[in-house]
Each structure stands twice: as C-alpha cells, then as structure tokens.
Amino acid sequence: xxxxxxxxxxxxxxxxxxxxxxxxxxxxxxxxxxxxxxxxxxxxxxxxxxxxxxxxxxxxxxxxxxxxxxxxxxxxxxxxxxxxxxxxxxxxxxxxxxxxxxxxxxxxxxxxxxxxxxxxxxxxxxxxxxxxxxxxxxx
Ligand code: FES
Numbered sequence: 001x002x003x004x005x006x007x008x009x010x011x012x013x014x015x016x017x018x019x020x021x022x023x024x025x026x027x028x029x030x031x032x033x034x035x036x037x038x039x040x041x042x043x044x045x046x047x048x049x050x051x052x053x054x055x056x057x058x059x060x061x062x063x064x065x066x067x068x069x070x071x072x073x074x075x076x077x078x079x080x081x082x083x084x085x086x087x088x089x090x091x092x093x094x095x096x097x098x099x100x101x102x103x104x105x106x107x108x109x110x111x112x113x114x115x116x117x118x119x120x121x122x123x124x125x126x127x128x129x130x131x132x133x134x135x136x137x138x139x
C-alpha cells in the first residue's frame with residue numbers, strides 16, 4: 001500500500017500544492033475504492049461499487065493515465081476497461097441507458113465497446129485490465 005495514493009489524496013495534494021502548501025505524505029488508505037497507483041495505473045476495489053455487482057454493470061472510473069475510462073463487468077470474474085474517447089474524433093463518451101454514447105455526433109457503443117451506431121467505424125479501445133483478487137487494476 002505504500003506505493004499508492006488515493007484519488008482523494010491525489011486531488012487534495014494537487015489543490016494544496018496549487019495553494020502553496022507542502023504535503024508530507026499521501027494518505028495510506030484508499031478513499032472510495034479507487035486508488036491511483038504511483039505508476040499511473042488505477043486500482044478499483046470491486047465490492048465498493050454496486051454497479052459492478054452484476055455482469056454487464058459498468059463504472060466510470062475517471063482517468064487512467066489521462067484516458068477517460070470505464071470498467072465493465074464482463075463475466076463472473078472478468079472485467080474490461082474501456083477507453084471512453086470516441087473513435088470518431090475523440091470526444092469522451094458517456095454512459096447513458098446502458099450504452100456509451102458520444103455527445104459530439106451521436107456514435108453509440110455497447111458495453112463491450114462495439115459500435116452500435118456511427119459515424120464511428122471502430123469500437124472503443126480496450127484498457128489493459130488485470131483482475132487481482134478483489135480488485136481490478138487498469139492501465
Ligand atoms: S466524436 Fe464521437 S461521434 Fe464524432
């Protein structure tokens with residue numbers, strides 16, 4: 001755990017740094033079940049998110065290495081991270097009514113990232129996803 005900082009810790013550190021306050025050490029505890037690791041990957045504690053309780057559930061994780069990312073439960077113990085940047089022109093898709101929808105020109109993607117409606121021609125890119133016990137590591 002000493003090589004991790006929580007998302008809250010990261011944000012607080014950023015705000016404090018912007019305000020000129022020195023930060024001695026990041027908090028050791030994860031806030032809210034999402035932890036940004038020092039290498040930029042993100043660890044999600046599965047049990048903290050009701051959205052991941054069922055197969056097909058999806059969670060908007062935030063940025064993973066500066067990429068807006070969703071985590072989708074694809075099976076009993078399988079998950080897939082998706083890069084939410086639309087493959088048409090890069091606008092971030094939003095999770096609406098069970099699909100990822102791009103607000104720019106109307107492309108729509110399934111929860112597995114496949115194109116449902118264009119103009120996008122290619123599905124959402126996958127984010128490297130690793131199940132590690134009760135957590136999923138993205139990036
Ligand atoms: S950028 Fe998403 S549909 Fe054009």
